[in-house]
Amino acid sequence: MSTSVTSKVGDSRKILTELPGPKSRALHERRKAVVSSGLTQGFPVYIERGDGAILLDVDGNQLLDLGSGIAVTSIGHAVSDLIDAVSEQVAAFTHTCFMVTPYEAYIEVCEALAELTPGTHEKTSALFNSGSEAVENAVKIARLATGRAAIVVLDHAYHGRTNLTLALTAKNMPYKDRFGPFAPEIYRVPTSYPFRDGLSGPEAARRAIDEIESQVGAHNVAAVLVEPIQGEGGFIVPALGFLPALAEWSKANGALFIADEIQSGFCRTGDWFAVDHEGVIPDLVTTAKGLAGGMPLAAVTGRAEIMNAVHEGGLGGTYGGNPVAAVAALATIKTMRDKNLAARARELGSTMLSALTELQRDTLIIGDVRGRGAMVAIELIEPGTTNPNAAAANAIVNYCRSQGVVAISAGTYGNVVRLLPPLVITDAQLSDGLSVLADAVRSVK
Ligand code: PLZ
Numbered sequence: 001m002s003t004s005v006t007s008k009v010g011d012s013r014k015i016l017t018e019l020p021g022p023k024s025r026a027l028h029e030r031r032k033a034v035v036s037s038g039l040t041q042g043f044p045v046y047i048e049r050g051d052g053a054i055l056l057d058v059d060g061n062q063l064l065d066l067g068s069g070i071a072v073t074s075i076g077h078a079v080s081d082l083i084d085a086v087s088e089q090v091a092a093f094t095h096t097c098f099m100v101t102p103y104e105a106y107i108e109v110c111e112a113l114a115e116l117t118p119g120t121h122e123k124t125s126a127l128f129n130s131g132s133e134a135v136e137n138a139v140k141i142a143r144l145a146t147g148r149a150a151i152v153v154l155d156h157a158y159h160g161r162t163n164l165t166l167a168l169t170a171k172n173m174p175y176k177d178r179f180g181p182f183a184p185e186i187y188r189v190p191t192s193y194p195f196r197d198g199l200s201g202p203e204a205a206r207r208a209i210d211e212i213e214s215q216v217g218a219h220n221v222a223a224v225l226v227e228p229i230q231g232e233g234g235f236i237v238p239a240l241g242f243l244p245a246l247a248e249w250s251k252a253n254g255a256l257f258i259a260d261e262i263q264s265g266f267c268r269t270g271d272w273f274a275v276d277h278e279g280v281i282p283d284l285v286t287t288a289k290g291l292a293g294g295m296p297l298a299a300v301t302g303r304a305e306i307m308n309a310v311h312e313g314g315l316g317g318t319y320g321g322n323p324v325a326a327v328a329a330l331a332t333i334k335t336m337r338d339k340n341l342a343a344r345a346r347e348l349g350s351t352m353l354s355a356l357t358e359l360q361r362d363t364l365i366i367g368d369v370r371g372r373g374a375m376v377a378i379e380l381i382e383p384g385t386t387n388p389n390a391a392a393a394n395a396i397v398n399y400c401r402s403q404g405v406v407a408i409s410a411g412t413y414g415n416v417v418r419l420l421p422p423l424v425i426t427d428a429q430l431s432d433g434l435s436v437l438a439d440a441v442r443s444v445k
Contacts, residue, residue: 009051021059050077127321132160156233192238201241228274231263234411235377266290270373388413399440
């Protein structure tokens with residue numbers, strides 16, 4: 001391992017070699033011999049250190065991070081409070097298994113989740129390692145608590161890659177193809193996708209509810225599971241009124257309303273949670289990613305009577321709520337509070353949305369600019385149509401990467417470029433990133 005403790009990370013993008021540079025290319029060759037080619041290759045620039053919104057690669061290039069490792073490092077890279085908390089915990093003990101001999105940090109994380117998630121009702125949580133695991137457990141809990149089997153999910157949904165969560169995820173390639181058979185009793189209904197359906201929130205909700213009632217039967221539904229802003233599906237922001245109507249329908253019909261806030265939660269959209277925007281109070285909330293600043297931690301949080309309906313021993317796992325990840329979450333939440341990162345996300349959002357809306361006027365390939373807070377995207381189309389233009393999205397992402405800007409694509413049709421900067425990105429860094437993105441869009445015009 002060649003990481004040098006003396007290497008420093010600057011505060012702006014600086015490219016010294018072609019990208020990927022020679023050391024990254026050599027690592028990539030080594031990788032090919034031993035890492036399964038089933039993993040996405042992404043941007044094969046190998047990282048040595050990070051600081052704030054800058055990543056230093058093994059060739060000494062300083063990259064601007066506009067992806068936060070898919071909405072994970074919202075507080076930025078190398079945050080001293082998190083480093084201190086994790087280092088102290090590693091020195092104290094790394095693991096006991098909470099089910100064998102417990103420790104305080106797990107309780108503190110659950111206290112924070114009870115306080116921060118929507119609603120003032122009594123809540124309890126269970127902690128896990130990945131977003132997929134949290135979603136799987138939310139489904140288990142919902143079925144047990146309601147005594148019903150059917151889970152309703154939306155078109156364009158992404159909920160994970162394990163077998164049950166693949167059944168919940170919509171997109172075939174690359175996620176589901178030939179990995180089935182998938183778990184039964186999952187029903188998919190239309191989402192609210194204003195750019196493509198032109199429906200108001202209540203109209204889109206009516207369309208979804210009609211399908212649930214006619215094709216599933218309200219009394220069979222254990223839960224309606226939604227991402228309040230769909231992430232991998234293309235940063236689809238539902239029309240106002242859609243989420244409240246689905247939540248109300250669920251309540252009226254004895255079904256649980258589950259918000260998957262794994263990508264949209266923890267200040268990303270300018271509130272602690274994306275559902276806060278419309279005052280929706282879910283029965284269960286799944287969280288991960290931004291929760292622990294890069295350490296693997298996920299949670300299901302919900303109404304105490306639902307969460308506690310499970311028999312003792314029904315929930316668990318060796319590592320869930322690992323103490324190192326738990327203290328990382330506490331440091332992350334403290335940083336979000338101290339720096340008021342929800343407010344910063346709103347500022348970043350207004351800067352990004354106005355720059356991208358202006359860019360849209362100069363080009364025929366941006367069909368839609370959308371997002372909330374620091375979860376913003378452009379949807380690329382073939383000029384004069386609404387046909388998805390995945391080639392343009394790929395070209396834009398590749399151009400950004402060639403300039404040392406880490407951008408990522410999304411979308412059922414692969415035609416969305418999404419921006420998920422660390423919430424601590426500076427104005428100068430963001431404006432640099434947006435100008436590279438503008439050049440990228442113009443380069444494919
Ligand atoms: N729910 C809303 O966004 C993870 C997936 C990347 P895990 N999204 C990134 C990829 O290609 O695998 C995600 C999400 C929402 C659930 C998950 C799953 O979280 O921690 O990846 O299991």
